[in-house]
Amino acid sequence: xxxxxxxxxxxxxxxxxxxxxxxxxxxxxxxxxxxxxxxxxxxxxxxxxxxxxxxxxxxxxxxxxxxxxxxxxxxxxxxxxxxxxxxxxxxxxxxxxxxxxxxxxxxxxxxxxxxxxxxxxxxxxxxxxxxxxxxxxxxxxxxxxx
Amino acid sequence: xxxxxxxxxxxxxxxxxxxxxxxxxxxxxxxxxxxxxxxxxxxxxxxxxxxxxxxxxxxxxxxxxxxxxxxxxxxxxxxxxxxxxxxxxxxxxxxxxxxxxxxxxxxxxxxxxxxxxxxxxxxxxxxxxxxxxxxxxxxxxxxxxxxxxxxxxxxxxxxxxxxxxxxxxxxxxxxxxxxxxxxxxxxxxxxxxxxxxxxxxxxxxxxxxxxxxxxxxxxxxxxxxxxxxxxxxxxxxxxxxxxxxxxxxxxxxxxxxxxxxxxxxxxxxxxxxxxxxxxxxxxxxxxxxxxxxxxxxxxxxxxxxxxxxxxxxxxxxxxxxxxxxxxxxxxxxxxxxxxxxxxxxxxxxxxxxxxxxxxxxxxxxxxxxxxxxxxxxxxxxxxxxxxxxxxx
Numbered sequence: 285x286x287x288x289x290x291x292x293x294x295x296x297x298x299x300x301x302x303x304x305x306x307x308x309x310x311x312x313x314x315x316x317x318x319x320x321x322x323x324x325x326x327x328x329x330x331x332x333x334x335x336x337x338x339x340x341x342x343x344x345x346x347x348x349x350x351x352x353x354x355x356x357x358x359x360x361x362x363x364x365x366x367x368x369x370x371x372x373x374x375x376x377x378x379x380x381x382x383x384x385x386x387x388x389x390x391x392x393x394x395x396x397x398x399x400x401x402x403x404x405x406x407x408x409x410x411x412x413x414x415x416x417x418x419x420x421x422x423x424x425x426x427x428x429x430x
Numbered sequence: 431x432x433x434x435x436x437x438x439x440x441x442x443x444x445x446x447x448x449x450x451x452x453x454x455x456x457x458x459x460x461x462x463x464x465x466x467x468x469x470x471x472x473x474x475x476x477x478x479x480x481x482x483x484x485x486x487x488x489x490x491x492x493x494x495x496x497x498x499x500x501x502x503x504x505x506x507x508x509x510x511x512x513x514x515x516x517x518x519x520x521x522x523x524x525x526x527x528x529x530x531x532x533x534x535x536x537x538x539x540x541x542x543x544x545x546x547x548x549x550x551x552x553x554x555x556x557x558x559x560x561x562x563x564x565x566x567x568x569x570x571x572x573x574x575x576x577x578x579x580x581x582x583x584x585x586x587x588x589x590x591x592x593x594x595x596x597x598x599x600x601x602x603x604x605x606x607x608x609x610x611x612x613x614x615x616x617x618x619x620x621x622x623x624x625x626x627x628x629x630x631x632x633x634x635x636x637x638x639x640x641x642x643x644x645x646x647x648x649x650x651x652x653x654x655x656x657x658x659x660x661x662x663x664x665x666x667x668x669x670x671x672x673x674x675x676x677x678x679x680x681x682x683x684x685x686x687x688x689x690x691x692x693x694x695x696x697x698x699x700x701x702x703x704x705x706x707x708x709x710x711x712x713x714x715x716x717x718x719x720x721x722x723x724x725x726x727x728x729x730x731x732x733x734x735x736x737x738x739x740x741x742x743x744x745x746x747x748x749x750x751x752x753x754x755x756x757x758x759x760x761x762x763x764x765x766x767x768x769x770x771x772x773x774x775x776x777x778x779x780x781x782x783x784x785x786x787x788x789x790x791x792x793x794x795x796x797x798x799x800x801x802x803x804x805x806x807x808x809x810x811x812x813x814x815x816x817x818x819x820x821x822x
Contacts, residue, residue, distance in 0.1 A: 300810070311813065318763065320814060338811055340815075341735050345738075
């Protein structure tokens with residue numbers, strides 16, 4: 285069902301944990317749907333120097349979180365903003381259609397953590413002004429898209 | 431392939447050697463079509479007849495009350511749709527429960543679209559229906575009560591005999607989906623007032639793709655599959671001879687070893703439940719503590735999600751399931767766990783381990799040890815666990 289890469293990131297997830305005094309924290313998802321992702325960012329001079337996550341969810345949710353942390357680590361804020369759910373899924377060598385929402389969750393977790401950073405630090409981030417995080421509808425959105 | 435620790439007997443069972451041995455001659459040697467006239471076909475005819483006798487004996491039915499089908503889902507569909515269409519002039523109301531298998535629920539939903547009225551009875555926290563509610567739901571229009579014998583996910587055994595008595599008192603037909611019960615529990619269709627009963631071979635060490643529907647003598651039912659005159663004009667299609675032979679042998683074996691297997695499996699089940707509860711915190715047993723199928727263990731592990739649990743167990747070659755196998759294809763938690771009142775986030779963390787006659791205490795010790803490590807690992811990753819710990 286899952287690619288080797290998904291299984292690898294599920295069994296040996298990278299960057300699990302929390303960051304004390306994180307510069308940005310983003311939590312998305314909903315326990316009702318069976319997945320919650322929480323991402324912690326450390327940002328210095330516009331660069332994401334450290335990132336950690338905690339996730340409650342299925343194998344692909346944990347793998348997507350792990351992959352997302354790998355993708356943002358060392359990147360600038362603008363680069364991190366460019367990371368889409370498709371990029372996360374592709375980096376994992378694909379996800380089953382019914383699990384694509386996990387990669388959406390990962391994309392949203394990054395953006396929500398950046399939004400939190402922006403609010404805390406007063407640094408404006410282009411593209412985040414009118415982003416809405418609608419956890420409830422995630423599954424439905426992607427059932428239609430898939 | 432290394433040895434798998436198989437704890438998913440409610441999903442399916444391996445075909446036992448004795449069953450396979452009896453089936454084999456009916457593939458290449460005695461392959462005659464039972465409906466043909468020549469001598470070769472006699473072997474198939476006799477074999478089907480013998481299987482029918484064995485199935486009937488196992489549930490205290492008569493031979494001519496057993497109809498072979500392609501499995502449990504067909505039997506359920508046939509019972510419900512066949513009775514509904516036969517009795518539509520008498521009434522269009524059916525009573526079932528919220529925790530039935532999808533073969534029953536979706537057949538009822540299909541009839542609902544055709545204008546039938548369906549009552550879905552609630553269950554209590556253990557998954558038991560209320561006999562009082564059942565009796566109150568019966569109206570002049572009620573033609574059928576369909577309540578499962580035992581639940582496939584949480585193992586709860588329904589009060590079948592009492593349901594049968596209520597059905598009889600009100601002159602309503604009673605169907606029971608006994609797919610999980612046949613081979614594991616004693617069944618007497620006469621004493622229990624059962625009018626229709628569904629069963630499947632592959633849950634009792636028989637082959638997949640074959641089952642049966644018991645229909646009490648004198649009860650009229652429309653066919654589901656139209657065509658040839660097989661199964662006394664009730665179920666068309668050339669018989670799955672080898673499969674039917676397999677069902678017959680499997681059910682005979684199951685009932686000749688019933689007491690011994692029940693005692694052994696029940697002990698293992700209680701040991702498994704006890705070990706999990708002792709070694710892992712924040713768990714919940716789903717279903718009834720004692721009134722449950724001998725091999726069924728269903729637990730919720732708080733703060734983690736079931737699929738990640740299954741994948742991790744699979745890495746250790748442990749086969750289990752989360753809710754029913756059919757449920758794992760969708761994103762919603764099991765309808766059974768929601769019906770017994772579990773919140774969504776707890777229901778997502780369910781694990782079903784269903785034991786069989788060949789499981790051992792050593793296997794259980796291994797599984798519990800791995801499970802403890804896996805649950806701990808997943809909880810360390812879970813933001814829900816983090817929140818719960820902060821709250822403590």
